[in-house]
Amino acid sequence: MLEFPRWKYILILVVVLISGLYALPNIYPKDPSVQITASRGAAIDDALRVKVETTLKAAGITPKSVAVEDGNLLARLPALDVQTKAAEALRPVLGENYVVALNLATTVPSWLENLFARPMLLGLDLQGGVHFLLQVDQKAALDKRLDAYADDVRVALREAHVGYESVERSGDNSVRVALAPGADVTKAREAIAKTLPTLQMTVEGGALIARVPDTELNQIVLNAIEQNVGTLRNRINELGVAEPIIQRQGTDRVVVQLPGVQDTAQAKRIIGATATLEYRAVADGNAFDAVSTGKVPPDARVFYRKEVGPDGKPFPILLSKRVIATGEQLVDAKSIIDPQSGTPAVSVTLNGPGGQRMFDFTSQNVGKQMAVVYIERIPEVKIIDGKEVRTTRTVEQVINAATIQGVFGKNFQTTGLESAQFAADLALQLRAGSLAAPMDFVEERVVGPSLGKENVERGTTAVMYSFLFALAFFLIYYRMFGLITCLALLLNLLMVIAVMSVFGATMTLPGFAGLALSVGMSVDANVLINERIREELRAGVPPKTAIATGYDKASGTIFDSNMTALLAGIALFAFGTGPLKGFAITMIVGILTSVFTAVTVSRALATLLYGRRKKLKTLAI
Known part of the structure; x- marks a missing residue:
C-alpha cells in the first residue's frame, strides 16, 4: 500500500543537488571595486596596472588586489567608503581613453561561474547599487534642432526652385536666409511656411529671418529631456538590468540607479554615450x-x-x-x-x-x-x-x-x-535610440539599500523568525511528521533561491513578503496532509494505509488551492509594476516549489521511514 517509485527518489536527489549548487553563489559577498575599461584603442596591460597601483598608493588607498578580469582592470577595495576616493584619484591620471567606474565585483569561485551559477539579483531596496546623476545639455538640444531647421529650409527652397546664397543659423535662435539676387521673397516665405509653419519670418537687412518662438524653444528642451529618459530606459533594458530607477530631477537632470550592476563601466559607457x-x-x-x-x-x-x-x-x-x-x-x-x-x-x-x-x-x-x-x-x-x-x-x-x-x-x-566590441556598442546605442541632447555625468556613487540597512535587516529577520516559528510548531505538534514537514520546507526555501538565481529574477523587500506567503502556503499544504492522516487513523485505518490515503486525498485539495493563488500571482506580475512584480515573482516560484515539496518530497520521506516496516502499529503524528 505504501510505495514510492524509485525514479522519483532519483529525481528528488537530483533536484536537491542542483538546488544546492545553484543557491551556493548567494553565500559569497561582493567586493567594492573600481573598474577600468579601455576605450578608443587604449590598452589594458601591466603598465596600466602599475600606474593604477601607484596612484592608489599615493592617495593612501591599499587595494585588496589589482588585476585584469574579463578584459578589464579591476581594483578590489576593502570597503565602500574608499571607492569614490579611489575613482576620483584615478580619473585625472588615466584620462579620457579609459572609463573609470564604480563596481561591486563578484567573489563567486570560477568553477561555479563556469557552471553558470550566479548570485540572486537583489533590488535597490535590499542591496543598493550604482547611482548616476546626469545633466542634459540644453544648448546642444537647441543647436541640434536649429541645425535641422536650417536643413529643412534648404530643402524647402530647393523644392520650390527659389535661389539662395546661404542658409545659416543666427545667434538669436533663428535661421538667416540670404536669397539670390532677383529671388522672389514672397515665394520663399510661402515655401518655408508650408514646411515649417511655426517659424516667425521677417525681412531684415535684405535677408529672410526665420525665428523660432520662445514657446517652441521651451518645448524643444522639454521634449529633449523626455526623449533622453525614454532612450535611457531602452538602453538599460538592452543591458538587462533588473528593476532600474530612471527619473527626472529638476528641469535639466536625470537620476539613474542600477541595482547590483556587474559591469558599471559598460553601463556608464552605454548610458552616457551620444x-x-x-x-x-x-x-x-x-x-x-x-x-x-x-x-x-x-x-x-x-x-x-x-x-x-x-x-x-x-x-x-x-x-x-x-x-x-x-x-x-x-x-x-x-x-x-x-x-x-x-x-x-x-x-x-x-x-x-x-x-x-x-x-x-x-x-x-x-x-x-x-x-x-x-x-x-x-x-x-x-x-x-x-x-x-x-x-x-x-x-x-x-x-x-x-x-x-x-x-x-x-x-x-x-x-x-574598428572592432567587434565597437560594432556591438554602436548597434546597441542605435537600437535603443539616440539621445536628443548630450548628457554629462555630474555625480556617480554607490548607494546603499534605499530602505536603510536597519530596515532590511529587520525584514530579513522577520522572514527568518516566521520560518523558524513554523518549524518549531511542526516539530512539537506533529513530531516525526513534523520533522518531515521541516525538511520539506527547508528544501522549498533552497529551491526558491536556486530558481531565482538561475533565471536572474530580482529579490526585493516585497519579494520577502511573497516568500513568507509561499512558505505559509506550503505549511497549509502539509497541515492538510497531516490532518488527513490523523482522520484516517481515528477511523481505525492501519498506519500505512492512513499515510497513503492521507496523501492521495489531500493532494487534490492542495492542487486546487495553490492553482487559484498561482493565477492571482500571475495577474499581479502581468499587470503590476515595481514592488508588486517583486512580490509576484517570489510568490509564483514559491507556490510551484511548495507543491512539489509538500506532495512529492514529504511523501518520499514518509515512505522511506515507514514503508519497509512490517509491523507498524502507531505513527508519531
Whole structure:
C-alpha cells in the first residue's frame, strides 16, 4: 500500500543537488571595486596596472588586489567608503581613453561561474547599487534642432526652385536666409511656411529671418529631456538590468540607479554615450585645398577620416551639409561580420521616411560616393585653479566612404568599424535610440539599500523568525511528521533561491513578503496532509494505509488551492509594476516549489521511514 517509485527518489536527489549548487553563489559577498575599461584603442596591460597601483598608493588607498578580469582592470577595495576616493584619484591620471567606474565585483569561485551559477539579483531596496546623476545639455538640444531647421529650409527652397546664397543659423535662435539676387521673397516665405509653419519670418537687412518662438524653444528642451529618459530606459533594458530607477530631477537632470550592476563601466559607457551615425553625400571639390585656403563650397563641410597620413594627421574630406539619414531614423541595428571583407559591421534598418530618402538618394547617385559619419561626445575632466571642471568634446569622424554600387533603401550595412566590441556598442546605442541632447555625468556613487540597512535587516529577520516559528510548531505538534514537514520546507526555501538565481529574477523587500506567503502556503499544504492522516487513523485505518490515503486525498485539495493563488500571482506580475512584480515573482516560484515539496518530497520521506516496516502499529503524528 505504501510505495514510492524509485525514479522519483532519483529525481528528488537530483533536484536537491542542483538546488544546492545553484543557491551556493548567494553565500559569497561582493567586493567594492573600481573598474577600468579601455576605450578608443587604449590598452589594458601591466603598465596600466602599475600606474593604477601607484596612484592608489599615493592617495593612501591599499587595494585588496589589482588585476585584469574579463578584459578589464579591476581594483578590489576593502570597503565602500574608499571607492569614490579611489575613482576620483584615478580619473585625472588615466584620462579620457579609459572609463573609470564604480563596481561591486563578484567573489563567486570560477568553477561555479563556469557552471553558470550566479548570485540572486537583489533590488535597490535590499542591496543598493550604482547611482548616476546626469545633466542634459540644453544648448546642444537647441543647436541640434536649429541645425535641422536650417536643413529643412534648404530643402524647402530647393523644392520650390527659389535661389539662395546661404542658409545659416543666427545667434538669436533663428535661421538667416540670404536669397539670390532677383529671388522672389514672397515665394520663399510661402515655401518655408508650408514646411515649417511655426517659424516667425521677417525681412531684415535684405535677408529672410526665420525665428523660432520662445514657446517652441521651451518645448524643444522639454521634449529633449523626455526623449533622453525614454532612450535611457531602452538602453538599460538592452543591458538587462533588473528593476532600474530612471527619473527626472529638476528641469535639466536625470537620476539613474542600477541595482547590483556587474559591469558599471559598460553601463556608464552605454548610458552616457551620444554616439550616432549620419549618412552624407561626398561633395565635389578638393578637401586639401579647402582646408589650406579656407574656401569651402557653400553646401559642403570639411570632415576628417579616421585614417591618418604620414604626418600623423587625419585626411580631410568634403561632405554635403544635407544629411540623408541619421541614427534617429533607425528601426533596428545588429552587429555582424561582413561576409565580403570579414570585418565587423552593423546591419542597419531604417524607418519608412528614412528608407525612402535613402532610396531616392541612391537611385539618383549610383556611381557616386556616400560617407558614414560617426559622431561622439566625449566627457573630459580638467583641473583649473585647483578645481575640477567638467567639459565635453565632440568628435565627428568619417568611418567609411564608399561608392554606391546599386540602389538600396531601408536595409543596408555600415562597414569600416574598428572592432567587434565597437560594432556591438554602436548597434546597441542605435537600437535603443539616440539621445536628443548630450548628457554629462555630474555625480556617480554607490548607494546603499534605499530602505536603510536597519530596515532590511529587520525584514530579513522577520522572514527568518516566521520560518523558524513554523518549524518549531511542526516539530512539537506533529513530531516525526513534523520533522518531515521541516525538511520539506527547508528544501522549498533552497529551491526558491536556486530558481531565482538561475533565471536572474530580482529579490526585493516585497519579494520577502511573497516568500513568507509561499512558505505559509506550503505549511497549509502539509497541515492538510497531516490532518488527513490523523482522520484516517481515528477511523481505525492501519498506519500505512492512513499515510497513503492521507496523501492521495489531500493532494487534490492542495492542487486546487495553490492553482487559484498561482493565477492571482500571475495577474499581479502581468499587470503590476515595481514592488508588486517583486512580490509576484517570489510568490509564483514559491507556490510551484511548495507543491512539489509538500506532495512529492514529504511523501518520499514518509515512505522511506515507514514503508519497509512490517509491523507498524502507531505513527508519531
